[in-house]
Amino acid sequence: MKNIFNKGNTDWYTDAFKAFEDRLNGQTSSEIHKLRKKSLRSFQELGYPTTKHEEWRYTNISSLIDNNFEISEPYLSGELSQKDIEKFQFHGLESRCLVFVNGHFASELSNTKDITENVEILSLQKTIDQNPDLVSPHFAKYASINDQSFISLNTAFLQDGTFINIPESVRLEKPVHLLYISVPDVRPKASFPRNLIIAGRSSEMTFIETFAAHKEGIYFTDTVSEIVLHENSKVERIKIQIESDQAYHIAALQAIQERDSRFIDHNITLGGALTRNDINSEFRAENGFCELYGMYSGNQKQHIDNHTTIDHAKPHCESNELYKGILDEKAEGVFNGKIFVRPDAQKTNAIQSNNCILLSDQATIDTKPQLEIFADDVKCTHGATIGQLNEDAYFYMRARGIEKSNARKLLIFAFASEVVEKIKFDPVREKVLEWFAEKLHALKPE
Amino acid sequence: MLEIKNLHVSVEGNEILKGIDLTINPGEVHAIMGPNGSGKSTLALVLAGKEGYEVTEGSVLYKGKDLLEMAPEERACEGVFLAFQYPVEIPGISNTYFLKSGLNAKRKYQGLEQMDAIDFLQLVKQKAKLVEIDEKLLKRPVNEGFSGGEKKRNEIFQMAILDPDLGILDETDSGLDIDALRIVANGVNKLKGPEKSFLVITHYQRLLNYIVPDIVHVLSEGRIIRSGDKNLALELEEKGYDWLKKEAEQVA
Numbered sequence: 001m002k003n004i005f006n007k008g009n010t011d012w013y014t015d016a017f018k019a020f021e022d023r024l025n026g027q028t029s030s031e032i033h034k035l036r037k038k039s040l041r042s043f044q045e046l047g048y049p050t051t052k053h054e055e056w057r058y059t060n061i062s063s064l065i066d067n068n069f070e071i072s073e074p075y076l077s078g079e080l081s082q083k084d085i086e087k088f089q090f091h092g093l094e095s096r097c098l099v100f101v102n103g104h105f106a107s108e109l110s111n112t113k114d115i116t117e118n119v120e121i122l123s124l125q126k127t128i129d130q131n132p133d134l135v136s137p138h139f140a141k142y143a144s145i146n147d148q149s150f151i152s153l154n155t156a157f158l159q160d161g162t163f164i165n166i167p168e169s170v171r172l173e174k175p176v177h178l179l180y181i182s183v184p185d186v187r188p189k190a191s192f193p194r195n196l197i198i199a200g201r202s203s204e205m206t207f208i209e210t211f212a213a214h215k216e217g218i219y220f221t222d223t224v225s226e227i228v229l230h231e232n233s234k235v236e237r238i239k240i241q242i243e244s245d246q247a248y249h250i251a252a253l254q255a256i257q258e259r260d261s262r263f264i265d266h267n268i269t270l271g272g273a274l275t276r277n278d279i280n281s282e283f284r285a286e287n288g289f290c291e292l293y294g295m296y297s298g299n300q301k302q303h304i305d306n307h308t309t310i311d312h313a314k315p316h317c318e319s320n321e322l323y324k325g326i327l328d329e330k331a332e333g334v335f336n337g338k339i340f341v342r343p344d345a346q347k348t349n350a351i352q353s354n355n356c357i358l359l360s361d362q363a364t365i366d367t368k369p370q371l372e373i374f375a376d377d378v379k380c381t382h383g384a385t386i387g388q389l390n391e392d393a394y395f396y397m398r399a400r401g402i403e404k405s406n407a408r409k410l411l412i413f414a415f416a417s418e419v420v421e422k423i424k425f426d427p428v429r430e431k432v433l434e435w436f437a438e439k440l441h442a443l444k445p446e
Numbered sequence: 447m448l449e450i451k452n453l454h455v456s457v458e459g460n461e462i463l464k465g466i467d468l469t470i471n472p473g474e475v476h477a478i479m480g481p482n483g484s485g486k487s488t489l490a491l492v493l494a495g496k497e498g499y500e501v502t503e504g505s506v507l508y509k510g511k512d513l514l515e516m517a518p519e520e521r522a523c524e525g526v527f528l529a530f531q532y533p534v535e536i537p538g539i540s541n542t543y544f545l546k547s548g549l550n551a552k553r554k555y556q557g558l559e560q561m562d563a564i565d566f567l568q569l570v571k572q573k574a575k576l577v578e579i580d581e582k583l584l585k586r587p588v589n590e591g592f593s594g595g596e597k598k599r600n601e602i603f604q605m606a607i608l609d610p611d612l613g614i615l616d617e618t619d620s621g622l623d624i625d626a627l628r629i630v631a632n633g634v635n636k637l638k639g640p641e642k643s644f645l646v647i648t649h650y651q652r653l654l655n656y657i658v659p660d661i662v663h664v665l666s667e668g669r670i671i672r673s674g675d676k677n678l679a680l681e682l683e684e685k686g687y688d689w690l691k692k693e694a695e696q697v698a
Contacts, residue, residue, distance in 0.1 A: 390534075391497075392534045393536045395496055395497070395518060396536070396588075397536070397544070397547075398495070398517070398519045398522070399495070399528055399530075400522055400545070400547075400551075401519050401522035401523045401548040401551040401552045401555070401608070402544075403519050403551055404517070406547070410539055410544075410547065413538065414536060414537060414539045415538060416538075418537065418538060
């Protein structure tokens with residue numbers, strides 16, 4: 001085992017894994033468990049990334065490692081009530097809601113009624129137990145356990161999450177809401193939610209992922225989603241991260257796009273002490289379309305890192321990426337946007353832009369567009385801006401009577417709205433704006 | 447209404463206004479004309495409270511209060527309105543929302559109740575007609591993608607909604623064709639009243655055919671070098687500014 005740990009308790013996961021195995025009760029010989037063990041070995045090989053690692057240069061996770069996290073325990077009936085989760089729901093939005101508490105499915109809090117026939121929206125654990133054949137052709141086939149530490153860690157401890165399987169030509173009118181609530185404990189817990197989403201040929205669906213805390217406290221969420229978009233399908237994800245201010249949140253998403261498919265991602269980060277998102281999409285066939293939108297707002301000492309990769313491996317695909325950040329106080333932002341255009345991928349059309357405003361002298365952003373183009377008949381553009389609030393607009397608003405802290409908030413709102421407006425479900429968009437407004441109220445006036 | 451005494455203003459260490467004296471009584475329309483770089487816009491922006499304009503000497507009283515002590519938003523709430531020479535685009539905020547925020551801020555300041563959406567919409571409809579502005583524009587983000595004429599008309603529209611006591615128009619006519627100019631002037635004329643005053647800053651005499659001033663001032667190199675009635679504007683149109691400048695030099 002390579003010893004690249006920085007400090008602290010370096011192998012909490014070995015003991016944790018033993019304890020975890022004991023709890024699995026009789027499943028230890030299953031295929032899934034073999035995969036877990038393989039992933040654990042892989043994690044032991046890889047270790048935690050340090051800032052020497054190119055992909056982690058600006059994100060130091062030593063404070064994460066300093067915590068002795070315990071693996072979260074399954075949900076106990078009555079732990080939370082409907083009232084506890086109400087504030088995380090989108091009023092006026094008809095949706096099915098799967099609720100997970102510390103990464104474990106909480107059936108009594110969930111609403112899975114009214115699910116169209118043939119559509120599977122299930123707890124992943126249940127599916128693995130009852131119908132492993134549904135899961136195994138795709139599971140852990142796209143998010144690699146071999147080179148990304150936190151994917152291998154997630155897979156080693158994987159237990160629950162969501163499995164969605166949309167059959168051919170089915171369109172889910174109502175979005176699926178996956179609500180992940182963490183209940184912090186005096187002993188910090190780690191949870192490892194895992195999603196597998198399979199969109200059949202010509203199917204359509206939207207799912208919302210909300211990561212929230214029942215109360216303030218330290219915990220760690222390491223989540224992985226794999227999304228398979230078959231021919232001509234469309235999947236839209238809206239992720240809203242409003243974790244506790246002390247939470248560690250590390251998430252990876254891998255989308256695989258077959259011919260004529262469309263993947264749209266909205267990535268909203270408002271909470272968390274340390275957040276890292278890896279969002280990757282791969283065009284495996286022609287005429288795919290991918291849109292990645294992101295909005296992040298940090299204050300205090302929040303650290304928010306978004307890494308995205310769009311792999312134009314095939315010709316005639318189009319991608320559009322827009323990320324916007326608002327950083328105040330001592331917040332740190334990182335943006336890395338990779339776009340690969342492979343030699344075969346002629347007629348690629350790729351647009352990327354990342355704009356950030358820094359509201360204080362101590363806030364920082366490290367931004368890196370990374371376009372690697374190996375085909376010659378392509379259109380690729382990228383732009384990155386870092387700035388302050390528009391002073392002229394600020395004065396213009398004040399000259400119309402708008403009080404200065406309000407003018408400032410309105411301008412911040414306006415800046416972020418270009419991204420948030422892309423969410424087309426009104427109740428979701430409004431709720432995001434509401435949470436964002438709450439956060440802005442927490443910002444100190446100038 | 448407005449009493450400016452010996453006003454000196456510097457921008458980045460350069461003195462732009464070198465002792466302005468100007469008194470505007472309620473109900474009066476004053477015009478300020480002058481060549482480019484004479485300090486016309488500086489005067490407008492100082493009155494509106496823009497940062498970076500340092501008053502080194504002099505005073506400005508507005509309704510008997512020290513205007514220079516007030517924050518820009520306070521001045522607006524007290525009834526000062528500047529129609530910008532270059533209206534600012536604000537993507538992401540709709541015109542209507544922007545204006546409603548301004549109007550309600552003013553109402554709050556005056557101790558009035560907030561105007562609700564229905565009353566506000568009615569007010570918007572009524573005033574939009576006055577300045578012949580397309581209501582569709584109002585739903586769009588503030589000035590974003592507006593033509594030059596639309597931006598200027600939007601300024602007058604905002605003025606109509608906020609109903610100021612002192613309206614300052616900073617070259618609102620520049621770049622407008624006659625039709626647009628007539629609409630803008632008409633808007634201003636309908637807002638006039640015995641308790642309302644206007645300071646119209648312009649580069650061209652043409653505007654003053656439509657907004658008839660009580661007094662015309664000529665600003666040159668940071669000083670008012672001549673004041674007169676509306677005929678002064680006509681004389682300027684005919685002879686240019688140079689003769690006045692020469693006269694001023696001789697006096698000096």
